[in-house]
Amino acid sequence: MTDTLKPRDNKDVEDAVRWALAEGKTLEIVGHGSKRGIGRPAQTDATLDLSGLVGVTLYEPEELVLTARAGTPIAEIEALVASRNQQLAFEPMDYGPLFGAPGGRGTIGGILAANLSGPRRIKAGAARDHFLGMTAVSGRGETFKSGGRVVKNVTGYDLCKLMAGSWGTLAALTEVTIKTLPRPETEATVLVLGMPVDAACKAMTVAMGSSCDVSGAAHLPADVARNASGDLPPGAAVTALRLEGVAPSVTHRRRALEAVLQTFGKLTALDHAASQALWRSIRDGLPLIATDPAAHGALWRISLPPSEGARFAARMPDSARILFDWAGGLLWLRVTQRGETLAPLVRDTVRACGGHATLIEAVTALHRVTDVFEPQDGSLGALTKRVKEGFDPNGVLSPGRMWAGV
Amino acid sequence: MAITMPELDAAVLARRDRIVAALCAIVPGEGVIASEQAMRPFESDGLTAYRALPMVVVLPDTTEQVRRVLAYCHRESIKVVPRGAGTSLSGGALPLTDGVLLGMAKFNRIRDIDFANRVVVAEPGVTNLAVTQAVEHAGFYYAPDPSSQIACTIGGNVAENSGGVHCLKYGMTANNVLGCELVLMNGDVVQIGGRHLDAGGYDLLGIITGSEGLLGVITEITVRILKKPETARAVLVGFMRSDDAGDCVSRIIGAGIIPGGMEMMDRPAIHATEEFVHAGYPLDVEALLIVELDGPQAEVDHLIARVETIARECKAVTCKVSASEQERLLFWAGRKAAFPAVGRISPDYYCMDGTIPRAKLPQVLKRIRELSEHYGLRVANVFHAGDGNLHPLILYDANKPGELDKTEAFGAEILKLCVAVGGVLTGEHGVGVEKRDLMPTMFSETDLAHQQRLKCAFDDKGLLNPGKVFPTLHRCAELGRLHVHAGRVPFPDIPRF
Numbered sequence A: 001m002t003d004t005l006k007p008r009d010n011k012d013v014e015d016a017v018r019w020a021l022a023e024g025k026t027l028e029i030v031g032h033g034s035k036r037g038i039g040r041p042a043q044t045d046a047t048l049d050l051s052g053l054v055g056v057t058l059y060e061p062e063e064l065v066l067t068a069r070a071g072t073p074i075a076e077i078e079a080l081v082a083s084r085n086q087q088l089a090f091e092p093m094d095y096g097p098l099f100g101a102p103g104g105r106g107t108i109g110g111i112l113a114a115n116l117s118g119p120r121r122i123k124a125g126a127a128r129d130h131f132l133g134m135t136a137v138s139g140r141g142e143t144f145k146s147g148g149r150v151v152k153n154v155t156g157y158d159l160c161k162l163m164a165g166s167w168g169t170l171a172a173l174t175e176v177t178i179k180t181l182p183r184p185e186t187e188a189t190v191l192v193l194g195m196p197v198d199a200a201c202k203a204m205t206v207a208m209g210s211s212c213d214v215s216g217a218a219h220l221p222a223d224v225a226r227n228a229s230g231d232l233p234p235g236a237a238v239t240a241l242r243l244e245g246v247a248p249s250v251t252h253r254r255r256a257l258e259a260v261l262q263t264f265g266k267l268t269a270l271d272h273a274a275s276q277a278l279w280r281s282i283r284d285g286l287p288l289i290a291t292d293p294a295a296h297g298a299l300w301r302i303s304l305p306p307s308e309g310a311r312f313a314a315r316m317p318d319s320a321r322i323l324f325d326w327a328g329g330l331l332w333l334r335v336t337q338r339g340e341t342l343a344p345l346v347r348d349t350v351r352a353c354g355g356h357a358t359l360i361e362a363v364t365a366l367h368r369v370t371d372v373f374e375p376q377d378g379s380l381g382a383l384t385k386r387v388k389e390g391f392d393p394n395g396v397l398s399p400g401r402m403w404a405g406v
Numbered sequence B: 001m002a003i004t005m006p007e008l009d010a011a012v013l014a015r016r017d018r019i020v021a022a023l024c025a026i027v028p029g030e031g032v033i034a035s036e037q038a039m040r041p042f043e044s045d046g047l048t049a050y051r052a053l054p055m056v057v058v059l060p061d062t063t064e065q066v067r068r069v070l071a072y073c074h075r076e077s078i079k080v081v082p083r084g085a086g087t088s089l090s091g092g093a094l095p096l097t098d099g100v101l102l103g104m105a106k107f108n109r110i111r112d113i114d115f116a117n118r119v120v121v122a123e124p125g126v127t128n129l130a131v132t133q134a135v136e137h138a139g140f141y142y143a144p145d146p147s148s149q150i151a152c153t154i155g156g157n158v159a160e161n162s163g164g165v166h167c168l169k170y171g172m173t174a175n176n177v178l179g180c181e182l183v184l185m186n187g188d189v190v191q192i193g194g195r196h197l198d199a200g201g202y203d204l205l206g207i208i209t210g211s212e213g214l215l216g217v218i219t220e221i222t223v224r225i226l227k228k229p230e231t232a233r234a235v236l237v238g239f240m241r242s243d244d245a246g247d248c249v250s251r252i253i254g255a256g257i258i259p260g261g262m263e264m265m266d267r268p269a270i271h272a273t274e275e276f277v278h279a280g281y282p283l284d285v286e287a288l289l290i291v292e293l294d295g296p297q298a299e300v301d302h303l304i305a306r307v308e309t310i311a312r313e314c315k316a317v318t319c320k321v322s323a324s325e326q327e328r329l330l331f332w333a334g335r336k337a338a339f340p341a342v343g344r345i346s347p348d349y350y351c352m353d354g355t356i357p358r359a360k361l362p363q364v365l366k367r368i369r370e371l372s373e374h375y376g377l378r379v380a381n382v383f384h385a386g387d388g389n390l391h392p393l394i395l396y397d398a399n400k401p402g403e404l405d406k407t408e409a410f411g412a413e414i415l416k417l418c419v420a421v422g423g424v425l426t427g428e429h430g431v432g433v434e435k436r437d438l439m440p441t442m443f444s445e446t447d448l449a450h451q452q453r454l455k456c457a458f459d460d461k462g463l464l465n466p467g468k469v470f471p472t473l474h475r476c477a478e479l480g481r482l483h484v485h486a487g488r489v490p491f492p493d494i495p496r497f
């Protein structure tokens, strides 16, 4: 049986890690557990559940800053900032539905530890770019802090960035400070219909290279678009470009963008509400939710230079379904067959294109033949190990979740 | 100067000739400078109060040479200080008497311009401005724009995580770098990130950016470029009270407007810059704001009108919108020349760089004025007001005995004040040697130990740029030790399930 420890405060977290150190035990750090399925299958002795560390401790909208205990539900934070016409500009995605769980769960600590960003990543930056300060307990059982509550800060190493995307393998975040930003007054999405992948990627490149200030650029081939929300025209592949801002600006940019894109295909547009629905479903990968559990296969998340998106897709089997976000730089790849044979092809192709792939969801057999996170070569792998040892020398915190021995 | 540098390594100094010869073998030709006279130009960076001649200067021009120099120095336990253009204002590139100064100036090529992926791949010695110049024919630019951009290098920018007047909207260097090639002190070459967003694995790029040359030598950088906004216009707003100016800044942001840049100057700074560049600044105001809006014409016009309204509500006494690109640049010319302008009215000036929560601005300004009177030293204030980053310039005369010490004491008080009101010691200039000994005002020993262990992961012998950033140097073995009380820790008293 594995124990679950549910700390009430920072001191409890320290005690838990110290106990684990003394007893030679390992801990899995979780918030709501909405992303628990991601990572190498590893057995830990106990679970450190941070969802009891709740509460926004500071929110100053005019200073664009918010501090919260790490277990605070993201839904609560998003509702709070929305009440002041603000948002988390990195548009954190919600993994729940992809894993068959209800949406709207997840803690701010979990979002940051996984560095989760959505479609607006291309314009506003990733979660790590909005992560200003933190308090955490390292695998040494010690509390440390980094950063602060101001955006401009170069005092010491930026450990917030290191924690972002470390998936709970270096420290347990107990309190975090993030940047909040004004919510755009309105949004609209320009759609180009019926383009094949390579033309779509070209169109997105053109849009991103324009002055239109596009805040979302995605391509949904017909078999993916079918399952997306937002009242898309039926039956067609859809290339979507989002514009956000004050109304006169959105109107102006929509006209400019349509002028730039008119040679690519038939154009149409989504208004505010439909646009929001579409981007939410793209953000959460909803069009790729497996409908038939028997043919579950695997889901990959792949970050590439945008210009390589089409080349990568061309090398995948026809049965693969791909959602292109980040102007072609982020591919969600759903393969239905069991995927053992496909994994080496994915890894090799990513390597050839320059980027990295994460195996988000897979049957157990696949986990046996391939890593979850991008494998690291000699000197980078060795450096990663040394970084882990500095924060967690005894391997107490989620050991092996990212790579064996880390 | 009252700073203690790491103890001199007499054994290394005694072997100087052999070391120089070995370095000459790695970097042939004119890549090794060992004569005192030729090393003179390298003795300080932008923080000129601190000077030291290095043991030897090496100017490699390939990654392989950097790798071999570092591997050799690692084997021989020789300290190394990386240097870009030497414009650091915190003494980050200050040489060590018993160390190699590794100048990256010869790494001055742009390796690739990739418009499809909107990135430029550059060697670290390329200047900040040269990146923009390489892509502006196609309407692109590199957003972070430190005032030193003609001279400072992109490698130095990454090492310092430099900002600029436009980072309120477009981010600092860290938000605009996608990849780098880094040579570790032991000679390992590591590739991090690339032309894609979010390098995989731990965010090492995020800690290398702003690491002040302590983690590795950067030999290649991939930065994001952006399409130039359709248009940009600036508003020049004057106030009789700096509190009103501060209020105006808060209200603009509170209204959901994030300007491309939002800068403030106080009366002494306004006068010094106006005399220097004749930008047309009003001379009878206490505080001047430059608010720049950029984007599509329709958006800029719309937002300018809103900013004007807010300014009037905040008791602005002058409000002038740039009518042409020429006039917009003129508005900026004063602000961008603020440091040299102040340099003209005083024999020396000392530039501070703290950040505070914006709302504390009136309180901090008032205290700075009091301190100025107390120390008998004049201050001119320029701020990146949008993000609360202050640059008080303390005017002094280094030739007057004791005045530098007094200036440094004054500066330290300002920085401690920034921390006390919830801010930080440095917003963009780095800790270097200058603020090194103030680190404990912001960080506990445990905080610093966690940072130093990260340093150990990159540089186990502590040879890369020692004496900077951290007030005390600990050996990695000592830092790594973990005290576990086996068997004596009871199961914690925490709710369990």
Ligand SMILES: Cc1cc2nc3c(=O)[nH]c(=O)nc-3n(C[C@H](O)[C@H](O)[C@H](O)COP(=O)(O)OP(=O)(O)OC[C@H]3O[C@@H](n4cnc5c(N)ncnc54)[C@H](O)[C@@H]3O)c2cc1C
Binding pocket: B045, B046, B081, B082, B083, B084, B085, B086, B087, B088, B089, B091, B092, B093, B104, B124, B145, B146, B147, B148, B151, B152, B153, B154, B155, B156, B157, B158, B159, B160, B161, B162, B163, B164, B165, B212, B213, B214, B216, B217, B218, B219, B339, B428, B429, B465
């Ligand atoms: C007039 C003036 C105006 C300025 N304005 C601004 C401003 O607006 N905003 C701002 O942020 N800064 C400003 N600065 C500060 C300075 O220009 C920046 O910090 C700049 O990034 C330093 O670049 P550099 O090439 O001169 O680096 P250097 O001064 O040579 O070095 C800075 C640090 O980087 C390290 N380093 C350099 N190159 C490498 C490399 N290749 N690999 C690893 N480490 C390296 C050095 O060891 C040192 O610690 C200003 C300075 C001056 C003199």
